[in-house]
Amino acid sequence: MRAAVFHGPGDVRVEEVPKPELTEPTDALVRVTHTAICGSDLWFYNGDSDREQGSRVGHEPMGIVEEVGEDVRRVEPGDRVFAPFVISCGQCEFCRKGLHTSCVNGDSWSGENGGAQGEYVRTPHADGTLVRVPDRYADDEDALESVLPLTDVMGTGHHAAVSAGVEPGSTCVVVGDGAVGLCGVLAARRLGARRIVAVGHHEDRLALADEFGATDTVLGGEGDEVEQVLDVTDGGADHVMECVGAASSMDTAVSVCRPGGTVGYVGVPHGVDAAGLELYDFFGDNVTLRGGVAPVRAYAEELLADVLGGTLDPAPIFTKTVDLDGVPEGYRAMADREALKVLVTL
Amino acid sequence: MRAAVFHGPGDVRVEEVPKPELTEPTDALVRVTHTAICGSDLWFYNGDSDREQGSRVGHEPMGIVEEVGEDVRRVEPGDRVFAPFVISCGQCEFCRKGLHTSCVNGDSWSGENGGAQGEYVRTPHADGTLVRVPDRYADDEDALESVLPLTDVMGTGHHAAVSAGVEPGSTCVVVGDGAVGLCGVLAARRLGARRIVAVGHHEDRLALADEFGATDTVLGGEGDEVEQVLDVTDGGADHVMECVGAASSMDTAVSVCRPGGTVGYVGVPHGVDAAGLELYDFFGDNVTLRGGVAPVRAYAEELLADVLGGTLDPAPIFTKTVDLDGVPEGYRAMADREALKVLVTL
Numbered sequence: 001m002r003a004a005v006f007h008g009p010g011d012v013r014v015e016e017v018p019k020p021e022l023t024e025p026t027d028a029l030v031r032v033t034h035t036a037i038c039g040s041d042l043w044f045y046n047g048d049s050d051r052e053q054g055s056r057v058g059h060e061p062m063g064i065v066e067e068v069g070e071d072v073r074r075v076e077p078g079d080r081v082f083a084p085f086v087i088s089c090g091q092c093e094f095c096r097k098g099l100h101t102s103c104v105n106g107d108s109w110s111g112e113n114g115g116a117q118g119e120y121v122r123t124p125h126a127d128g129t130l131v132r133v134p135d136r137y138a139d140d141e142d143a144l145e146s147v148l149p150l151t152d153v154m155g156t157g158h159h160a161a162v163s164a165g166v167e168p169g170s171t172c173v174v175v176g177d178g179a180v181g182l183c184g185v186l187a188a189r190r191l192g193a194r195r196i197v198a199v200g201h202h203e204d205r206l207a208l209a210d211e212f213g214a215t216d217t218v219l220g221g222e223g224d225e226v227e228q229v230l231d232v233t234d235g236g237a238d239h240v241m242e243c244v245g246a247a248s249s250m251d252t253a254v255s256v257c258r259p260g261g262t263v264g265y266v267g268v269p270h271g272v273d274a275a276g277l278e279l280y281d282f283f284g285d286n287v288t289l290r291g292g293v294a295p296v297r298a299y300a301e302e303l304l305a306d307v308l309g310g311t312l313d314p315a316p317i318f319t320k321t322v323d324l325d326g327v328p329e330g331y332r333a334m335a336d337r338e339a340l341k342v343l344v345t346l
Numbered sequence: 347m348r349a350a351v352f353h354g355p356g357d358v359r360v361e362e363v364p365k366p367e368l369t370e371p372t373d374a375l376v377r378v379t380h381t382a383i384c385g386s387d388l389w390f391y392n393g394d395s396d397r398e399q400g401s402r403v404g405h406e407p408m409g410i411v412e413e414v415g416e417d418v419r420r421v422e423p424g425d426r427v428f429a430p431f432v433i434s435c436g437q438c439e440f441c442r443k444g445l446h447t448s449c450v451n452g453d454s455w456s457g458e459n460g461g462a463q464g465e466y467v468r469t470p471h472a473d474g475t476l477v478r479v480p481d482r483y484a485d486d487e488d489a490l491e492s493v494l495p496l497t498d499v500m501g502t503g504h505h506a507a508v509s510a511g512v513e514p515g516s517t518c519v520v521v522g523d524g525a526v527g528l529c530g531v532l533a534a535r536r537l538g539a540r541r542i543v544a545v546g547h548h549e550d551r552l553a554l555a556d557e558f559g560a561t562d563t564v565l566g567g568e569g570d571e572v573e574q575v576l577d578v579t580d581g582g583a584d585h586v587m588e589c590v591g592a593a594s595s596m597d598t599a600v601s602v603c604r605p606g607g608t609v610g611y612v613g614v615p616h617g618v619d620a621a622g623l624e625l626y627d628f629f630g631d632n633v634t635l636r637g638g639v640a641p642v643r644a645y646a647e648e649l650l651a652d653v654l655g656g657t658l659d660p661a662p663i664f665t666k667t668v669d670l671d672g673v674p675e676g677y678r679a680m681a682d683r684e685a686l687k688v689l690v691t692l
Contacts, residue, residue: 094605102605102631250625259440259448269625277623279596279615285448286638292629 003118004327006057009047010335012328017056020114020122025071028126030081032063034148035116036318037330037342038085039178040268045331058117058344059085059109060151062144065130066120074127080138081130083116083123084296085109085152090128098298103128116151117327117344131300137308142315145343146307149183149314153341154303155296156266157183157314160241161191163291164264168192173229173236174214175253176243177205179317179341180266182212184241186314189213190306193239197232199225199252205340208316220252229256237261242291245269250277259285266291318343349464350673352403355393356681358674363402366460366468371415374472376427378409380494381462382664383676383688384431385524386614391677404463404690405431405455406497408490411476412466420473426484427476429462429469430642431455431498436474444644449474462497463673463690477646483654488661491689492653495529495660499687500649501642502612503529506587507537508645509637510610514538519575519582520560521599522589523551525663525687526612528558530587532660535559536652539585543578545571545598551686554662566598575602583607588637591615596623605631612640664689 001019004012022029035058044051051057062082065075075081087107088100095103107113107124114121123129131150137143149155157180166172170193174184177200188196189212197216198209206217218228229252230236236258242250245267253263263282282289306312320339322330323346330342347365350358368375381404390397397403408428411421421427433453434446441449453459453470460467469475477496483489495501503526512518516539520530523546534542535558543562544555552563564574575598576582582604588596591613599609609628628635652658666685668676669692676688 097606099606099632260443260445265629269629277625279623282635283611283615283638286445286641288637289628289635291634292632295632 001119002324003056003115004058004324006044006051006053006055008053009045012045012057012331014325014327017118019120020112022067022069022122024124025069026125026127027069028065028072028075028123028130029067030061030063030121030123030130031066032061032116032119032121032346034062034144034346035344036060036148036151037117037327037334037344038152039180039334039341041331042335045335055110056115056118058115060148061109061116061121062148062151068126072126075130075132080133082133082147082151083129083131084155084300087113087124087129088297089125095128098295100295100297101293117324119324119346129297131304134308143308145318146313146315147304148343149317150296150300150303150307152296153179153317154183154186154314155299156180156294157185157243158187158299158303159294159296160184160243160264160266160291161187162264163262163266164239164241165262166191166193166239169194170239171195171233171237172239172241173197173199173233173256174209174241174243175199175249176267177202177209178243181243182208182317183314184243185209185212185214186312188241190312195233197229197237199229211316226252226255240264243267251281254281254287257287259287262288262290264291265289266294268293317341321345347465348670349402349461350404350670352390352397352399352401354399355391358391358403358677360671360673363464365466366458368413368415368468370470371417372471372473373415374411374418374421374469374476375413376407376409376467376469376476377412378407378462378465378467378692380408380490380692381690382406382494382497383463383673383680383690384498385526385680385687387677388681391681401456402461402464404461406494407455407462407467408494408497414472418472421476421478426479428479428493428497429475429477430501430646433459433470433475434643435471441474444641446641446643447639463670465670465692475643477650480654489654491664492659492661493650494689495663496642496646496649496653498642499525499663500529500532500660501645502526502640503589504533504645504649505640505642506530506589506610506612506637507533508610509608509612510585510587511608512537512539512585515540516585517541517579517583518585518587519543519545519579519602520555520587520589521545521595522613523548523555524589527589528554528663529660530589531555531558531560532658534587536658541579543575543583545575557662572598572601586610589613597627600627600633603633605633608634608636611635611637614639663687667691
């Protein structure tokens with residue numbers, strides 16, 4: 001089969017690789033039909049984080065179940081399914097708590113499972129990991145494109161909103177206008193926020209934030225975004241969603257958080273500067289820091305119902321579509337900021 | 347009047363200083379009868395933090411109201427009162443939220459207000475700041491000694507417990523066996539924790555933790571305290587109280603926190619190493635960081651009722667008593683770890 005393989009910074013190639021096979025009775029083999037390139041894929045692509053050369057990439061799979069192990073109960077061959085960016089058993093203490101990212105049996109889309117930017121993936125713990133798309137929508141291309149972000153960015157934006165404590169009537173600030181930040185705007189609106197201030201560095205993305213329900217947008221980059229947000233919010237918001245993961249965006253987040261408020265953060269801390277957090281910024285005003293890697297599996301059913309019901313649609317974050325051969329071009333386009341997020345159809 | 351004055355690391359002297367005077371109609375003048383030396387006073391005493399030379403020190407005042415401004419309504423001359431380590435108006439948005447430490451009219455025990463380790467302090471915003479001890483207990487020396495920790499360490503330990511989300515039945519870990527950590531044990535027990543694991547470095551203090559209600563004590567210092575706590579808690583606790591403020595104690599706290607749990611922190615981040623927090627330790631397992639400088643004024647009435655009712659008694663944290671002239675000796679004894687916390691009676 002063919003799959004995208006990482007060969008070093010700036011070098012992702014589509015090549016022939018061994019097809020994954022079932023090894024455990026709880027595995028399923030999924031033929032990937034849709035996947036995506038993630039902002040976090042750019043970290044190894046840009047050389048900002050380490051990744052083994054020769055490893056398969058991609059962690060946002062959607063496809064058709066091709067084969068299941070004998071213990072798999074919830075899906076069967078022919079089902080349209082998607083899976084979160086981490087594999088989880090669905091049965092341990094942490095999965096039961098909705099913290100699937102801390103699953104004691106957790107695994108990732110890599111190694112012998114294959115990466116999601118390839119023709120097939122093996123899914124360990126298929127009953128826990130895979131989410132079925134109901135048959136009525138299973139071949140509806142428009143619906144599927146709206147569902148695909150539930151594998152990662154939509155669930156992650158939702159986690160930011162939940163972690164920040166956004167509720168009906170809230171005033172919140174979303175720091176970051178990448179795919180996660182934009183999904184965060186959708187999530188905040190869905191949770192009933194009355195005021196949503198989106199902070200970013202790109203006019204076109206802030207225009208999408210506006211379309212997604214932001215009541216105010218703040219274009220940063222001149223060093224005055226904190227001042228602008230404090231002005232718009234009359235001194236800061238109780239709920240701030242940090243959707244980038246850089247030290248500078250965390251600084252912005254805590255600076256616009258009202259004393260006693262909460263920063264919900266989902267941006268994977270990355271880069272040298274992000275290793276340390278200026279704790280005193282949080283301490284003096286009792287700002288809570290809540291969040292982490294998003295347990296998107298926990299949110300899948302709830303968000304899927306709204307996507308299929310037509311009240312939630314993150315599909316506009318896909319501003320470019322490629323086929324499997326186009327994956328290297330997709331990485332380039334995202335790295336060069338030509339594309340916000342790339343949809344891959346196989 | 348006479349008061350303790352800071353002259354540089356290791357050098358606190360009791361000397362003649364100007365007596366504070368009322369300047370605003372909302373001020374009260376308090377004749378200090380009891381105060382204490384705080385672990386945080388040791389930072390400037392030991393040269394770990396900067397403080398202006400010649401400044402008066404102490405921030406845990408209890409005494410008798412001597413004079414009040416014409417707008418003061420809640421206290422009158424002759425009342426026995428105590429005050430938290432920060433001054434707050436009691437009326438602004440943040441005081442109303444119970445976040446008196448972010449009071450927009452906030453002030454500190456320094457400058458022209460005087461320090462609490464002296465014969466008199468001026469209390470701005472007396473109606474917001476001062477807490478009356480009911481007349482029945484106003485001259486009960488034993489009661490007063492138990493009340494005094496409400497000015498700081500008992501309220502701070504309580505804030506750690508509240509921030510960590512301790513509730514009836516909880517399993518919690520208290521990191522730190524200083525006065526705040528020990529008060530944290532009392533607070534956790536008071537909130538109904540079923541299992542309280544106290545982690546410290548001093549056998550005598552852990553013995554006090556045991557007396558205060560810790561169900562388990564872990565003596566660290568050999569580098570294996572995390573392992574010991576994980577063993578005792580079967581993999582960590584959902585509620586961890588960080589009561590030190592050093593980078594190493596925060597590391598311990600997050601390491602013994604169960605995925606999805608909360609670290610409630612109240613130790614003022616100090617020392618070079620504490621400037622940065624290893625955010626990734628929190629991120630991967632969605633550990634919440636909540637807390638900050640404790641709004642002890644918010645907790646004063648609630649805790650006072652229990653102290654006076656005899657169900658809460660932090661007085662054993664005072665292991666040494668000095669008079670005003672003995673304040674320099676009190677600092678030395680705390681710096682040399684001879685005393686856990688020093689009571690000053692005037």
